[in-house]
Amino acid sequence: MSGVTDLPFRRLAHRLGATLVVSEMVASEELAKARRDVLRRVEGRDLTPFVIQLAGRDEHWMAEGAKIAEAKGAHMIDINMGCPAREVTGKLSGSALMRNLDHAQSLIRSVVNAVRVPVTLKMRLGWDDKTRNAGELARRAEAEGIKLITVHGRTRCQFFTGAADWRAVRAVVDATSLPVLVNGDILSPDHARAALEASGATGVMVGRGAYGAPWMLGRIAKSLESGRDPGDPVLNEQRDIAIEHFEMMLGHYGRELGLRNARKHIGWYLASSGASDAVVKSWRGKLCVMLEPQRVIDGLKAFYSGTESLAA
Numbered sequence: 001m002s003g004v005t006d007l008p009f010r011r012l013a014h015r016l017g018a019t020l021v022v023s024e025m026v027a028s029e030e031l032a033k034a035r036r037d038v039l040r041r042v043e044g045r046d047l048t049p050f051v052i053q054l055a056g057r058d059e060h061w062m063a064e065g066a067k068i069a070e071a072k073g074a075h076m077i078d079i080n081m082g083c084p085a086r087e088v089t090g091k092l093s094g095s096a097l098m099r100n101l102d103h104a105q106s107l108i109r110s111v112v113n114a115v116r117v118p119v120t121l122k123m124r125l126g127w128d129d130k131t132r133n134a135g136e137l138a139r140r141a142e143a144e145g146i147k148l149i150t151v152h153g154r155t156r157c158q159f160f161t162g163a164a165d166w167r168a169v170r171a172v173v174d175a176t177s178l179p180v181l182v183n184g185d186i187l188s189p190d191h192a193r194a195a196l197e198a199s200g201a202t203g204v205m206v207g208r209g210a211y212g213a214p215w216m217l218g219r220i221a222k223s224l225e226s227g228r229d230p231g232d233p234v235l236n237e238q239r240d241i242a243i244e245h246f247e248m249m250l251g252h253y254g255r256e257l258g259l260r261n262a263r264k265h266i267g268w269y270l271a272s273s274g275a276s277d278a279v280v281k282s283w284r285g286k287l288c289v290m291l292e293p294q295r296v297i298d299g300l301k302a303f304y305s306g307t308e309s310l311a312a
Contacts, residue, residue: 008248017218028056028065045073095156135175189223212268239304
């Protein structure tokens, strides 16, 4: 979720009912070297719990990054062994670590031994269908002191194609006594219930299902707790959330970078409204080239006003 779960998004999702939010993936070596944009990723100690996700391939830098994350106020550190992106796996990080479980285990050990806070692990089912070794990695992770595991129901070589195999996550549940979260293609409360039933997992983690819908995590949590789906916010509430998010991004990044980084979120908010593809495309083309923040806000108000009229 790099470039998505920044501090504004996490604060908003948390306020809207998310039980736990995790930082963008943070490169451990760059964090230790205090690269400015990476330091921005480890802000958020006002969130409770405050979770920082680390990535890397070197024991020393992973341990150093973990120490810095703890010093920044992290209540929990999550190790990324699930990212499928080529720019990450090409550096032998993310899900590439599942190709060498001995090395993966040594990285886990270095992080757990470096800090006093709980350490968790995010993984996929394996590198490819011939090496679905998530269960074995889970056993090793538990032995090293990992406290919770999240499994995306695809291999790395699947990237995001096909459907997430929630049933395959049950092999990880059976392999460990740790809490396991199931992840992948969870876009609604119905998906969450189906994923839990198929996997036997303790809970769910939502990623792309929260694009343009930071309320989805809270909606799923309430639905699982009460048995009743509260549904999405009404359109005027969605409008207010979109504008609040936009203003938070301007405050976090500054005007120029905030405008640029907000554009993908604006497109996702438009799509989540239920408007037709043609209407969304037209408004996205207008709003995502505007250079004046107030014009973007006025445009969002106009879009949702028109969408409400269409819905009525």
